[in-house]
Amino acid sequence: MPKNAFYAQSGGVTAVINASAAGVIEAARKHRKHIGKVYAGRNGIIGALTEDLIDTSKESPAAIKGLRNTPGGAFGSARYKLKSIEKNRREYERLVEVFKAHDIGYFFLNGGNDSADTCLKVSQISQAMGYPLTAVHVPKTVDNDLPITDCCPGFGSVAKYVATSMMEAGLDVESMAKTSTKVFIMEVMGRHAGWITAALGLAQTQPGTAPHILLFPEIPFDEEKFLAAVKMNVEKHGYCAVGVSEGLHDADGKFLAESGIKDAFGHAQLGGVAPRIAELVRGKLGLKHHWAVADYLQRAARHIASKTDLEQAYAVGKAAVELAVAGQSGVMPTIVRTSSKPYRWKIGVAPLTAIANVEKKMPRDFITPDGFHITQKCRNYLSPLIAGEAFPPFENGLPKYARLKNAAVKKKTKTDFAL
Amino acid sequence: MPKNAFYAQSGGVTAVINASAAGVIEAARKHRKHIGKVYAGRNGIIGALTEDLIDTSKESPAAIKGLRNTPGGAFGSARYKLKSIEKNRREYERLVEVFKAHDIGYFFLNGGNDSADTCLKVSQISQAMGYPLTAVHVPKTVDNDLPITDCCPGFGSVAKYVATSMMEAGLDVESMAKTSTKVFIMEVMGRHAGWITAALGLAQTQPGTAPHILLFPEIPFDEEKFLAAVKMNVEKHGYCAVGVSEGLHDADGKFLAESGIKDAFGHAQLGGVAPRIAELVRGKLGLKHHWAVADYLQRAARHIASKTDLEQAYAVGKAAVELAVAGQSGVMPTIVRTSSKPYRWKIGVAPLTAIANVEKKMPRDFITPDGFHITQKCRNYLSPLIAGEAFPPFENGLPKYARLKNAAVKKKTKTDFAL
Structure with a gap:
């Protein structure tokens, strides 16, 4: 008898996490011998705890397909x-109670570091509680900081x-620098790992163009050295474009965005490292x-999603189902790079014990010796990940994004659960 | 004998101002009987004053065509x-000196309000100085605040x-609001006119979706009313997405982004109205x-340029040349809307005396009575302007933007000019 599956999205969402959902659901629909219905958690794992499940079998194939296009x-x-x-x-007892009630035998969690840990715990504890779940983690994080996998869906x-x-x-600033803005600063995500900051560097396809300086969370901020670099670039190129990680910190580990500055009301600074850097440049x-x-x-x-990223997001969702059907639990499908030029990749598998709570930062040799840009080695790694376009359909000038019915599954447990 | 033409870009650039340049240059190349070479000012009008001219005849047809794709x-x-x-x-004497030296008879200035005024002055004063220039303004401004023309290239x-x-x-915030961000604030340009803020409103294609609140520069900020609206939306929809103009001000006309708040060093607040609103919501x-x-x-x-906008930007550049060749001066081609559904437009013409220094703000009936959103009338106006996609070519995952040779024209005057 097939068991039902539970799928949940976890942590910060991405432009392509729904493509992974489509991969899970479409693959499950092809394995009806093993998998009955796919129930999605409304609001992630909370949906399991509160028995707020969504019946994805109520969605048409076209609706599920539309998930590939929807952030x-x-x-x-x-x-x-x-x-x-x-x-x-x-x-954990509540999870098992809900899963038992809905005859759920498969557990798919689509997330980053924290959720890999959760998935591992669910895999181990359900077994210890006598209701073994086949738990497979589906990788997702814009931070690109999961270990083992070559990259993380969402990042590209x-x-x-x-x-x-x-x-x-950069083109904008360059064309007006003579009489207007000389320094442009763009802040990006990635509090602990500088992968997104590094990706900004790909914009520099010709020497001297934007960005001129990147400020990584891996490199402690050196104010004097930074200001000297800005000055040099403005003198040489007429302007300076700076990319900065939200997680930029000084040598003592203090985040610049939380630099202790208070406003007139005594509130902490309004946040954002970009305005902080801008003020430094002005001052x-x-x-x-x-x-x-x-x-x-x-x-x-x-x-403006990456086609490569979209395909990988879908592929890990599909692979997670295939791994589960093959009886693997406590694992995560990975992206394995088999060649950089031309770029080739395949799906691999890794145990969650090796994934959970491990953070992959930028290697030092991906950053130039001065700490302000990316190396050719880094470009070789990053370039294939942004390759290809996968524009969504448009209607009346705007992307046509899918909205599901998200029909609730009738509750079976008689108990409420307070979070 | 044909006279040469001078073309200059003025003020803040846009995603499609280069399409207007392509329109001017390609049209001029078709009117060789009237127009010799098109010289572009390096850094706008400054290039004329300093005799730093670019010879666009050195650029290939393919390079000029590539301008359509380049911001x-x-x-x-x-x-x-x-x-x-x-x-x-x-x-003005210097302009005439440089234009005489290079046999320039046509003057095309591509800009907004200020440059319409400059273009008008050049038209009038060159005549008074005995060197009459045919001066035509090419409209451009993301602020969409030029009068007479239905819209301004760059805005769409x-x-x-x-x-x-x-x-x-909005989709991102909506999907995480249960346990994470409840209020999202996005700041956009448009210091005096709320057209860009209004455009945010088009994202709301279904009731209850983002954005829930728009803060226009035309409507004085009422803190109490705003906070009540945020609270109501969070209670009703689980989250609230806010769009705000950089030019939001209070009833006394004081900009929120310049609210007099100082940091611990005594510096004025780091700028940005979005963080200011965010702090208000938190506090x-x-x-x-x-x-x-x-x-x-x-x-x-x-x-993500609008195809309609791109076509109009090109059309006004082309029309400017045709007006000039037909002997019109001190004028600007306009966009005339002949139908909203289906959208139809044609090129018109307006005297610069009616354009210069006039600012078109949002009509009150484009804003809902509560001041927080756009009306159907506004939607009918805005929707056609964003219609159609015109993706640039991509290479290695990134847009392939044109770079011209920008070869300098040999100087002919013996004098320098200090700005």
């Missing part, structure tokens, strides 16, 4: 970390967006500046 | 306003970008927020 989390995602079993046994599209945006803004060099903070725009930018 | 100002633009002749007669593409970005970020409502400032990204976003 955000179609079923809702959550920032919710399961505690350890010692600290909160009732959460952010990378393509930020590199395109920097290239475009110390007296140069006219502009700054941008892309924030969610970068990770939701499905309109 | 920023290919010849360099400038924020430089000619003073009145009473205040600085030498600037920003509108498409900001609406797409708001739609995407007064205690809601988790995120904010984005698109800055130059919005006006340089050629990758």
Whole structure:
């Protein structure tokens, strides 16, 4: 008898996480001998705890296909970390209660570092509780910081967006620098790992063009050296474009965006490292500046998604189902690069014990010796990840994004669960 | 004998100002009986004053065609306003000196309000000085605030970008609101006129979706009313997406982004109205927020340009040449809307005396009575302007933008000119 499957989106969403959902659901529909229905958690794992399940079998094939084109989390995602079993046994007992009630035998969690850990715990604890679940993690994170896998679905599209945006803004600033803005600063995500900051560097396809300086979270901020570099670039090129990670910090590990500055009301600074850097440039060099903070725009930018990223996001969703059907649990499908030029990749598999809570930062040899740009080695790694366009369909000038029915599954447990 | 033409880009650049340049240059190449070479000013009008001219005849047809796909100002633009002749007669004398030396009889200035005024002055003063120039203004401004013309080239593409970005970020926030960000704020350009803010409203294609609140520069900011609206939307929809103009001000006309707040060093607040609004939401409502400032990204976003906008930008460049060849001076080609559904437009013409220094703001009936959104009338006006996609060519995952040779014309005057 086939068992039903549970699928949940976890943590920060991406431009292509729904493509992974499509991969899971479409693959499951092809394995009806093993998998019955796919129930999605409304708002991620919270949907399992509160028995708020979505019946994806109510969605048409066209609707599921439309997920490939749609950013955000179609079923809702959550920032919710399961505690350890010692600290909160009732959460695991509740999961097992809900899964039993709905005859769920497969558990797919689509997320990053934290959710890999959750997936591993669910795999181990369900077994210990006598209700073994086949738990497979589906990788996703714009931060690109999961180990073992060559890259993380979600990252390639952010990378393509930020590199395109920097290239475009760079042309803008360059053309007006004579009488207007001399220094442009763009802030990107990636608090601990500088992968997105590195992707900005791809915009520099000719020497001297934007970006001229990248500020990585891996390299402690050196104010004097930075200001000297800005000055040099403005003198040499007429302008200076800077890319900065939200996680930039000084040698003491203090984030620049939380630099202790208070406003007149005593509130902490309004946030954003870009305005902080801009103020530094204005105050110390007296140069006219502009700054941008892309924030969610970068990770939701499905309109400029990477085709490679989209294909990989779909592939890991599909592979997760195939691994589960083959009886593997506590694992994650990975992207294995078999060649950089021409770029070739295949799906591999890794145990979650080797993934959970491990963070992959930029190798030092991906960053130039001065700490301000990316090396050719880094370009060789990054370039294939942004390759190819996969524009969504448009209607009346705007992307036509899918909205599912998200029909609720009738509750079967008689109990409520307080989060 | 044909006379040469001078073309200059003026003020803030756009995603499609180079399409207007292509329109001017390609049309001029078709009117060789009247127009010899097109010389572009390096860095706009400054190139004329300093006799730093670019010979566009050195560029191949393919290179000029590539301008249609390339954001920023290919010849360099400038924020430089000619003073009145009473205040600085030498600037006009210098222009005439340089234009005489290079046998220039046509003057095309591609810009917004200020440059329409400059173009008008050049037209009038050159005549008074005995060297009459045929001066035609080519409209361009992301602010969409020129009078008479139905819209301004450059605006439609920003509108498409900001609406797409708001739609995407809205899906992101909506999917995570249960456990994460409740209020998202996106700041856009348009200091005095709320056209770009209004364009954000197009993202709301279904009731209850982003954006929920728009803050226009035409409507004085009412803190209490705003906070009540945020609270209501979060309660009703689970989240609230806010679009705000950089020019938002209070009833006394004081810009929110310049609210007098100083940091611990006594510096004025780091700028940006989005972080200011975000801080208000956090402080007064205690809601988790995120904010984005698109800055130059919005006006340089050629990758998501409006096809309609691109075509109009090209058309006004072409029409400017045709008007000039027909002997018209002191005029500007306009976009005339002949039908909204289906959208139809044609090129008209207006005297610069009716354009210069007039600013077109949002009509009150384009804004809902509560001041927080756009009306159907506004949608009917805006929708056609973002219609159609015109993706640039891509290479290695990034847009392939043109770079011209920009060969300098040999100087003929023996004098330098200090700006």
